[in-house]
Amino acid sequence: MAKSESEYTWKDLEIGAIIADPGSARQYESGTWRSQRPTYDFTKCIKCGLCSLYCPEGCIGENEDGYFEADLFYCKGCGICARECWPRVITMVEEVE
Amino acid sequence: MATRVGIEVSIAIADAVKLANPDVVAAYPITPQTHIVEHLAELVANGELDAEYIPVESEHSAMSACLGSAAAGARTFTATASQGLALMNEVVYVASPMRLPIVMAVANRALSSPLSIWCDHSDMMSVRDTGWIQIVAENGQQCVDNIICAFRIGEDNRVLLPVMVHMDGFNLTHVIEPIEFPEQSEVDKFLPPNNYPLPLNPDKPVAMGDFAPPVIFTETKWAQEVNIQNSKKVILEIWDKYNKAFGRQYYPIEKHHSDGAKVVLMTMGAVGETASVAIDEMRAGGQDVGQLRLRLWRPFPFEELREAIKDTDVLIVLDRAISFGGPGGPVASEIKAALYDQPKKPRIVSFVGGLGGRDITVAGFKDIVNKGMEIARTGSKNEYEIHGVRE
Numbered sequence: 001m002a003k004s005e006s007e008y009t010w011k012d013l014e015i016g017a018i019i020a021d022p023g024s025a026r027q028y029e030s031g032t033w034r035s036q037r038p039t040y041d042f043t044k045c046i047k048c049g050l051c052s053l054y055c056p057e058g059c060i061g062e063n064e065d066g067y068f069e070a071d072l073f074y075c076k077g078c079g080i081c082a083r084e085c086w087p088r089v090i091t092m093v094e095e096v097e
Numbered sequence: 098m099a100t101r102v103g104i105e106v107s108i109a110i111a112d113a114v115k116l117a118n119p120d121v122v123a124a125y126p127i128t129p130q131t132h133i134v135e136h137l138a139e140l141v142a143n144g145e146l147d148a149e150y151i152p153v154e155s156e157h158s159a160m161s162a163c164l165g166s167a168a169a170g171a172r173t174f175t176a177t178a179s180q181g182l183a184l185m186n187e188v189v190y191v192a193s194p195m196r197l198p199i200v201m202a203v204a205n206r207a208l209s210s211p212l213s214i215w216c217d218h219s220d221m222m223s224v225r226d227t228g229w230i231q232i233v234a235e236n237g238q239q240c241v242d243n244i245i246c247a248f249r250i251g252e253d254n255r256v257l258l259p260v261m262v263h264m265d266g267f268n269l270t271h272v273i274e275p276i277e278f279p280e281q282s283e284v285d286k287f288l289p290p291n292n293y294p295l296p297l298n299p300d301k302p303v304a305m306g307d308f309a310p311p312v313i314f315t316e317t318k319w320a321q322e323v324n325i326q327n328s329k330k331v332i333l334e335i336w337d338k339y340n341k342a343f344g345r346q347y348y349p350i351e352k353h354h355s356d357g358a359k360v361v362l363m364t365m366g367a368v369g370e371t372a373s374v375a376i377d378e379m380r381a382g383g384q385d386v387g388q389l390r391l392r393l394w395r396p397f398p399f400e401e402l403r404e405a406i407k408d409t410d411v412l413i414v415l416d417r418a419i420s421f422g423g424p425g426g427p428v429a430s431e432i433k434a435a436l437y438d439q440p441k442k443p444r445i446v447s448f449v450g451g452l453g454g455r456d457i458t459v460a461g462f463k464d465i466v467n468k469g470m471e472i473a474r475t476g477s478k479n480e481y482e483i484h485g486v487r488e
Contacts, residue, residue: 005310005312005313006312006313008313008316009316010315010316010317010319010320010323011320012316013316013317013320014295014303015196015257015294015295016194016195016196016197016257016295016305016306017194017195017306017307017309017313017317017320018295018303018304018305018307019303019304019305019307020295020301020303022302024304024307025308028310
């Protein structure tokens with residue numbers, strides 16, 4: 001796993017800022033871009049997984065109960081999952097923090 | 098022994114590329130660069146040059162193909178001019194921070210509009226801040242020699258940068274000059290094989306030209322800047338080796354009777370030869386004038402400039418491009434900036450001329466120098482002077 005980008009000095013960079021160690025994108029918290037977050041009413045969920053197929057970030061996976069849920073470290077809050085979820089499990093709410 | 102032949106400079110440039118034995122040539126023809134890539138295509142088609150010739154559909158694709166080729170560690174050449182350089186601009190910017198040692202011949206030509214196929218330096222100035230090394234040739238021999246040097250400079254593992262060799266369109270590309278070609282064995286000795294340190298390789302996958310968020314972007318740009326600044330000493334070292342191996346005189350700033358002269362004319366590109374005739378005639382007439390020719394535009398040779406003008410009272414700079422609405426000629430304004438903090442500096446007078454192929458004659462250069470001396474005495478209300486415009 002690559003070290004965090006904030007730890008690199010300009011001298012630490014590979015030639016041409018080449019990324020030679022895999023895993024650097026995994027550290028990038030795109031969740032900070034979010035202005036809305038998905039909330040879930042899992043009593044309606046049929047576990048079809050459509051939301052995870054439509055998620056452009058690829059950040060929706062099954063939780064321990066088998067329901068599909070976004071990883072908020074990466075979720076940008078685009079709301080595509082909420083629009084595509086036909087049993088209406090997902091509601092987008094304003095990020096207040 | 099080197100052979101000396103009378104040859105069209107474009108053909109000579111293609112032959113110089115052949116001597117450097119590139120692996121890939123990806124190019125799109127555009128006046129006045131066409132003969133260079135046409136001849137290279139011929140050499141490949143005839144089996145005289147063992148290279149991959151990629152006839153792309155545009156200059157944007159030409160430079161994109163060059164990126165991939167250089168990233169794979171292949172020795173890579175392309176050539177363009179003017180609108181072609183403008184069309185590939187986006188990818189020109191990509192090559193340098195990725196540290197890909199592509200060599201590109203640029204047959205300097207004015208940018209539209211109005212449409213002009215003739216020489217000035219507006220295309221060259223449009224890529225000034227792309228982070229490429231920019232070498233400027235003054236005659237055919239310099240084109241040939243600097244193409245060979247450019248591969249060695251760019252591919253040197255202390256540099257790893259793309260290099261443009263600028264040559265004035267038509268004034269250089271389409272004239273027949275006596276060119277001394279080094280022997281293949283001498284070039285092979287001078288130019289080691291390309292040894293790109295981190296080439297594309299399925300056994301060691303890497304990500305190139307990747308996304309850089311604000312937390313790392315400044316670091317990448319500073320690494321790029323330090324790298325091109327440090328490249329100057331390698332350029333000087335490689336020119337020195339070439340000078341010794343082939344009996345040439347390559348320096349970032351060439352002096353022509355400038356040491357000790359009170360009035361110095363500075364030129365860049367092919368007009369320097371006409372200007373030198375004017376300077377010689379003025380000196381024969383008893384005038385204390387000299388000339389400097391700028392051969393390295395990026396990285397800019399600050400120290401060499403400051404040394405070269407230490408005795409100068411009046412420095413007259415001729416530019417073949419305008420920074421519209423700005424301070425005038427790009428070369429003159431950089432020189433003003435480079436000398437502003439010097440305790441002793443010459444009065445700098447900026448002229449713009451030779452736009453879109455307009456010739457500047459020997460008499461024209463005498464006129465520029467005489468007018469420049471007068472302005473140095475009396476001052477001028479203009480930021481710069483335009484040479485030869487009809488009032």
